[in-house]
Amino acid sequence: MSEQKGPGLLLIGVGTMLTSMTVAGFGLGLFVDYWLDTQPLFMLIFGGLGIVGGIIKVHGLLSKLG
């Protein structure tokens, strides 16, 4: 089907995808930290997961194209 073109166009946002995954990870961690009063535990864990997730996602997109 036309799904081939979806990831291709999504490449436009690869740069911001990596950064926004990282920011979203840190943001979510910060929120959980404020909620549970555990600064900075979850911010570091979720921030790290955001970076890893961003790299995996970008790698997946680039692999699909290649």
Place this chain on the structure above:
Amino acid sequence: MSGSSSGNETVEYIQHHLTNLCVGDCDPVTHKAVGFWALHIDTVFFSVALGVLMIVVSARLGRNLVTGTPGGFQNFVEMIIDFVSGQVKDTFPGHNPLIAPLALTIFVWVWLMNFMDLIPVDLLPLIASGVLGIEYLKVVPTTDLNTTMAMALTVFALILYYNIKVKGVLGYLKMFVFHPFGKFFIPVNIVMSTIEELAKPLSLGLRLFGNLFAGELVFLLIALIGGTMAVGLGALIWFPLQVVLDLGWLIFHLLVITLQAFIFMVLTIVYLAMAHTEDH
């Protein structure tokens, strides 16, 4: 001494141009929003006015459609519709009658709001302060984070709606639990998928805001060349330089505003297409 006062004026000029007309919970000194109930009237006014302009022009054109050999403007609009419709057909699996009109509305509205950046930076604020006595006026709605994030959150609400409609509540939740590392890393999967979903509106809103805000700042800096540096004979050098730089940045920025409107539209289609597919 004079250098320092000129520096202060420069900072004041830039800050003044980057301050919205705020009413409600606003700081009386800095005019920045300090609470939830702060409204940026200029942003609301210009975005609504451009939306109304879009509706009125479309309605008038719709009433006077010509078959056979259409006029220049109808041709132009048909070209934009064909372009957007082609993008939707290429990207979007299946059929949803909402997607193409939504994409077209986003593209034209964002482009019009971005286009306000090409109006000379001092023109509308000067008219507003001279005629209406309005002290602050920021004319480009997309240089206000509230506009871009509001649009991104609206798209995000549609993404959530179609995810739940197509996959069902359980199917959507399953995506959070088992994606991307399978059933042995459920807590990690939940966090990663949540981050991935949150990143969509963040990247949509922040990209548009960042590009347009930076563009406006460059226009302000170019405007300062003629404003603060040109005194007496110096104006003979600085004024032509300002004109050349302004024209160059204007032509380049025309490309930027079109590209940003296109990217916002394309990513909306792509995210909604992802929401419509069974496997994510």
